[in-house]
Amino acid sequence: MKEYIAKKLFLLIPTVLAVPLLVFAMMRFIPGDPFGAACKIAMAQGYGDTPYEHPHHGIDLVCPFGTPEVSVADGVVYRTNTGCPAYGAWLDMCGGGYGNFVMVDSTFQVGDQHGTHHLYILYAHMKQDPSVQPGQAVQPGTLLGFEGSSGWSSGPHLHFEIDLERPVTTASTNPSFMLQPGLF
Numbered sequence: 001m002k003e004y005i006a007k008k009l010f011l012l013i014p015t016v017l018a019v020p021l022l023v024f025a026m027m028r029f030i031p032g033d034p035f036g037a038a039c040k041i042a043m044a045q046g047y048g049d050t051p052y053e054h055p056h057h058g059i060d061l062v063c064p065f066g067t068p069e070v071s072v073a074d075g076v077v078y079r080t081n082t083g084c085p086a087y088g089a090w091l092d093m094c095g096g097g098y099g100n101f102v103m104v105d106s107t108f109q110v111g112d113q114h115g116t117h118h119l120y121i122l123y124a125h126m127k128q129d130p131s132v133q134p135g136q137a138v139q140p141g142t143l144l145g146f147e148g149s150s151g152w153s154s155g156p157h158l159h160f161e162i163d164l165e166r167p168v169t170t171a172s173t174n175p176s177f178m179l180q181p182g183l184f
């Protein structure tokens, strides 16, 4: 029983911590537009449970194929994937299914004693190799790449995802707080 409770508590910690952490993140970052106002965005799929994915770990945003994609926040490029064809397919696992992608590590502080926290911001399914390299510093508006349909994708879109603290999909949180209101 003790073990059971400990396990349950352990699983609950990330959920409980996420809310205050996100409040600090919201204070630190100004919401942006990953297409830099280049087009009127359509949302193809929201965050969470959808008819296609359970759950969907990001938000799918659609602009015309090849639209430049820019960073919404400052940070350092944590990881990229290259070499996937511009058009992937259903079940295409190139880049773990994310195709050509950029993941930016954006950090924020919570008080003085609680150290540095991370938002890992993922821009997935790019048309070609990203325009940035791992380790490179980016600012809001820095060109990251171009919209495509690489990896496990059924049409051109940007899969925009934020992973909290750990650069893994299972740590995803609803990324809408990083998107300007009224974008789509």
Ligand SMILES: [Zn+2]
Pocket (backbone or CB within 6 Å): 045, 056, 058, 059, 060, 158, 159, 160
């Ligand atoms: Zn998606």
